[in-house]
Amino acid sequence: MITSDYHGVDVTSPSPQNSGEKQWQFDTRRIGDDLLELSCGGRWCLDQDLPAAEVVMADLGDGLRRLSFNTAQLSAWDTGFPAFLRALFILCAERKVGIEQEGLPEGVRRLLALAAAVPEQETAKRSSIRRGLLFRVGAATIVFLRGGPEMLYFLGEITASFGRLIRGRARFRLSDLWWEIEEVGPRAVVIVSVISFLVGLILAYLGADQLRLVGAQIFIADLVAIGMVREVGALMTGIIIAGRTGAAFAAQLGTMQVNEEIDAFKTLGISPVDFLVLPRMLALMLMVPLLTLYAGFVGMLAGMLVSATIFDIGMFEYYTETLAALELKHFWVGLSKGSVYGAMVAYAGCLRGMQCGRSAEAVGKAATSAVVTGILLITISASLMTIIFYRLGI
Amino acid sequence: MNAAPQIEIRDLTMAYGEVVIQRDLNIVVNKGDIFVIMGGNGCGKTTLMRALVGLQRPAKGTVLYGGEDLWNVEPEQQARLKRRLGIMFQGGALWSSLTLAENVALPLKEYTALSPRHLAEIVSFKLALVGLAGFEEFYPAELSGGMKKRAGLARAMALDPEILVIDEPSSGLDPLTARRLDDLILELRDSLETTIVVITHELASILGIGTNSVFLDTETHTMINTGNPKEAAVSGDPKVRHFLNRGAA
Numbered sequence: 001m002i003t004s005d006y007h008g009v010d011v012t013s014p015s016p017q018n019s020g021e022k023q024w025q026f027d028t029r030r031i032g033d034d035l036l037e038l039s040c041g042g043r044w045c046l047d048q049d050l051p052a053a054e055v056v057m058a059d060l061g062d063g064l065r066r067l068s069f070n071t072a073q074l075s076a077w078d079t080g081f082p083a084f085l086r087a088l089f090i091l092c093a094e095r096k097v098g099i100e101q102e103g104l105p106e107g108v109r110r111l112l113a114l115a116a117a118v119p120e121q122e123t124a125k126r127s128s129i130r131r132g133l134l135f136r137v138g139a140a141t142i143v144f145l146r147g148g149p150e151m152l153y154f155l156g157e158i159t160a161s162f163g164r165l166i167r168g169r170a171r172f173r174l175s176d177l178w179w180e181i182e183e184v185g186p187r188a189v190v191i192v193s194v195i196s197f198l199v200g201l202i203l204a205y206l207g208a209d210q211l212r213l214v215g216a217q218i219f220i221a222d223l224v225a226i227g228m229v230r231e232v233g234a235l236m237t238g239i240i241i242a243g244r245t246g247a248a249f250a251a252q253l254g255t256m257q258v259n260e261e262i263d264a265f266k267t268l269g270i271s272p273v274d275f276l277v278l279p280r281m282l283a284l285m286l287m288v289p290l291l292t293l294y295a296g297f298v299g300m301l302a303g304m305l306v307s308a309t310i311f312d313i314g315m316f317e318y319y320t321e322t323l324a325a326l327e328l329k330h331f332w333v334g335l336s337k338g339s340v341y342g343a344m345v346a347y348a349g350c351l352r353g354m355q356c357g358r359s360a361e362a363v364g365k366a367a368t369s370a371v372v373t374g375i376l377l378i379t380i381s382a383s384l385m386t387i388i389f390y391r392l393g394i
Numbered sequence: 395m396n397a398a399p400q401i402e403i404r405d406l407t408m409a410y411g412e413v414v415i416q417r418d419l420n421i422v423v424n425k426g427d428i429f430v431i432m433g434g435n436g437c438g439k440t441t442l443m444r445a446l447v448g449l450q451r452p453a454k455g456t457v458l459y460g461g462e463d464l465w466n467v468e469p470e471q472q473a474r475l476k477r478r479l480g481i482m483f484q485g486g487a488l489w490s491s492l493t494l495a496e497n498v499a500l501p502l503k504e505y506t507a508l509s510p511r512h513l514a515e516i517v518s519f520k521l522a523l524v525g526l527a528g529f530e531e532f533y534p535a536e537l538s539g540g541m542k543k544r545a546g547l548a549r550a551m552a553l554d555p556e557i558l559v560i561d562e563p564s565s566g567l568d569p570l571t572a573r574r575l576d577d578l579i580l581e582l583r584d585s586l587e588t589t590i591v592v593i594t595h596e597l598a599s600i601l602g603i604g605t606n607s608v609f610l611d612t613e614t615h616t617m618i619n620t621g622n623p624k625e626a627a628v629s630g631d632p633k634v635r636h637f638l639n640r641g642a643a
Contacts, residue, residue: 046502046516046554049509078554078586083519084512107585111523114578118525359535360490 024050025073034065037103041073046080053088057095067092069103082111154351158281161273170274177279184245185287191244192291193298195236196228200299203227204306217311221321224303225296229326229334233295235382238341241288242374246349249280250370253353254363262354277350281343288342289335296334329394337385341378348374398461400425400557400589401446406455408441415441418616419455421608428583428590428603430623433610434637439593440484442610443561446591448476459557477505480555484562486546488534494521494545495530501552520548523578525571540567544575551582557589558582564596572596576603597638601627609634 023043031037044050067088074081085108092099101109131139164170207223253276256262265272300322307313352370356362401423408415415438423429433439444450446457448464457464459475467475488497498517502508508516521527524544534542543566550558563579564572580603582588594600600607604623611618611633620626620634627638 046508047506049507049512052511053515079519079523079551080516080554083516086519086522087515105585107581110581111585114574114581115519115522115527117574118522118527120522120527121529357535359533361535 023048026051026056028056031068034063035068036064036066037068037070039070039073040081041071041075043075044077044081044084046078046083048080050080050084053084053091056088057091064095064097066098066100068100071103071105074105077105077108079111082108082115085112086115150355151351154354155347157271157273158277158347158350161271161278164271164274165278170278171270172275172279176275177282180279180283181287183248184241184283185290188240188244188287188291189294191240192237192295195240196233196295196298197302199232199236200224200228200302201306203232203299204303204311208307208311217307218313218317218321220303220307220311220313221318222325225300225322225325226330228299228303229296229330231334231337231382231386233299234292234334234337234341235378237288237291237295237338238345238378238382239375241284241291241342242345242348242371242378245284246345246370246374247367249346249349250353250356250366251363253277253350254356254366257354257356258358258360258363272354277346277354280350281346284342284346285339286342288345289338292334292338292341293331333389333394337382340381340385344377344381345374348377398458399423400427400460401429401591402458402461403446404456404458406442406445406457407453408438408445408450409453414453414615416610416615416617417454419608419610421617423589423591423606425589426583426587428579428592428605430600430604430607431591431593431610432595432600432607432620432623432637434595434612437610437612438615439595439610440561443481443559443591443593447479447481447559448472477553478556480550480553480558482543482547482550482558482560482563484543484565485539486534486542488542488545488549490534493531493533494526494537494548497534497545498549498552501549505553516552520552521545523551524548525574540571543567544571547575547578551588554586555588557591559591559593561593562596563592563594564599565594569598572598573602579603597640600638609637 023045025041027039029037029039038056085104089099089112101112104112161170203224204220207220208217211217211219211223253262256276262272262276265275304315304318304322307318308315349370352366352373356366399422401421403419403421406419406421407417408419419442421429421431431439431442441450445452448457451465456466459478462471462475464472464475488494489500492500495514495517498520499513502513502516518527518530521529524547526541526544526548529537529541529545534545537545543563547560547563550560558579560579563575567575576599579590579592583590592599592604600623607620607623607626609618609620609626609631610616618631618634620630623638626634628635630638
């Protein structure tokens with residue numbers, strides 16, 4: 001009964017997409033009216049491109065009902081072969097062509113059976129519809145607008161938690177608070193020193209250049225003292241803390257979210273805001289004003305050193321000028337800004353940490369977002385407070 | 395053919411600083427073995443795996459693949475030896491920013507020149523083998539722990555490695571899925587002649603698929619040769635019998 005048309009595929013002809021030498025061969029042979037025999041030979045391994053299932057199916061013609069295999073010439077195979085067959089079987093099923101697997105090696109048949117043991121989940125398939133620009137802008141806007149109420153809600157939760165703290169009912173561990181205080185305060189001293197010293201130096205140079213025009217270089221002391229104590233000390237400290245501590249808060253809380261630690265608190269009836277957010281808020285609100293004060297002193301020290309060594313202003317002269325320039329209100333302004341920035345950074349860090357999704361990638365996003373939100377909040381509150389203090393004449 | 399055994403561990407000692415986890419390990423794994431490294435919690439199973447696959451240098455001793463010393467060869471040579479291994483980590487260790495299909499495809503893209511459509515066929519076949527057909531476009535974060543583990547196995551066998559090292563294949567899986575995974579491991583050995591090293595404390599897997607085994611003892615910090623686990627459960631060392639019979643013998 002071996003008659004009918006014969007299709008040989010020339011395997012030595014170079015194929016456009018793959019210049020590597022092919023080590024596999026296949027032939028198709030029509031047996032009778034409705035049976036096609038596929039002979040596979042050579043190496044069918046996944047270090048090379050195997051034929052596409054469509055090529056095999058291409059010139060079958062009508063009336064084909066069954067497909068059988070002959071693998072007598074097959075010298076080697078790995079999972080590339082059953083992967084090819086699986087694609088072929090799916091195509092056959094679409095065209096209602098029956099499969100006769102007897103000709104396949106034992107191992108291939110068993111692997112195919114294993115792969116077919118769990119049916120493909122149709123519901124699992126994703127609809128990868130490409131949405132239009134308008135749709136995406138709209139969706140992004142909705143997500144963005146939802147952020148506002150979420151931020152307010154979290155602010156409310158923190159306020160309620162502070163209420164419980166004042167009534168002595170907030171549950172957190174004092175040791176956690178101490179640990180956080182050490183982490184955000186003393187451990188930040190080195191970086192705050194370096195940055196405030198350099199900023200003080202920049203201010204002194206900036207002042208020297210401008211004040212030389214009017215021959216009043218001694219006022220470098222006023223500029224550096226008031227600038228550092230009122231504005232720049234707090235601002236630089238706030239930004240350092242946003243990058244250093246705000247990101248850390250978001251990453252810590254985010255990781256706890258991934259590990260279901262936050263859920264464990266909730267199921268025990270312990271407020272995660274009390275236990276985790278409150279000590280972090282308190283630590284930053286206590287430590288950032290102190291760091292601000294310290295940053296001011298380091299900045300003034302830098303100004304003094306620069307003036308004495310480069311601009312020939314006597315140390316003592318600079319010192320008395322600084323004392324004359326500084327009033328207590330400047331310290332109050334600097335300290336109040338420091339506390340607000342500290343609260344903003346803690347708020348942004350904890351908010352993004354608590355909102356974190358459940359994957360490693362989400363933790364990274366939370367940390368990034370915490371820094372961005374923190375710096376944004378710092379800048380907004382800095383401008384507001386500057387305007388308010390100006391109006392009040394402080 | 396190389397006459398040396400596929401994997402040979404000689405006088406291996408693993409330690410963290412001064413604390414010795416396991417000492418004097420001597421293990422020979424032959425081609426086609428399903429070799430079980432078993433032991434209780436904290437006995438150093440995973441540490442041994444890390445030494446075996448080139449992640450953590452042992453304090454003493456050598457790991458030989460076909461006679462080549464993994465820890466004392468040139469870096470390129472070491473990379474070549476490591477490429478013969480497929481490793482499934484305990485928690486799957488899937489790359490969270492890639493979909494399952496991309497996770498399985500990455501090693502294939504790196505080391506073969508397959509066309510995209512052929513790549514997709516192989517990836518979906520590998521996922522179907524571990525019972526995850528149709529989950530190609532999912533991200534690891536969207537899967538359950540057991541599914542991540544199976545996807546991790548699909549990635550480990552992406553390149554049809556000569557040796558598969560599997561850390562805790564069935565813990566956290568339901569009995570039927572665990573059984574299917576055991577069947578798959580047996581099938582990989584039978585049809586692709588893969589050598590398989592399984593690190594586990596799951597009795598069903600140990601007794602179901604192991605052909606040879608060692609037991610890492612937590613008290614003496616060394617191993618006990620146990621041979622075929624099914625026989626060890628009946629007539630082996632008392633400690634091993636105790637372990638394999640859940641304390642009943």
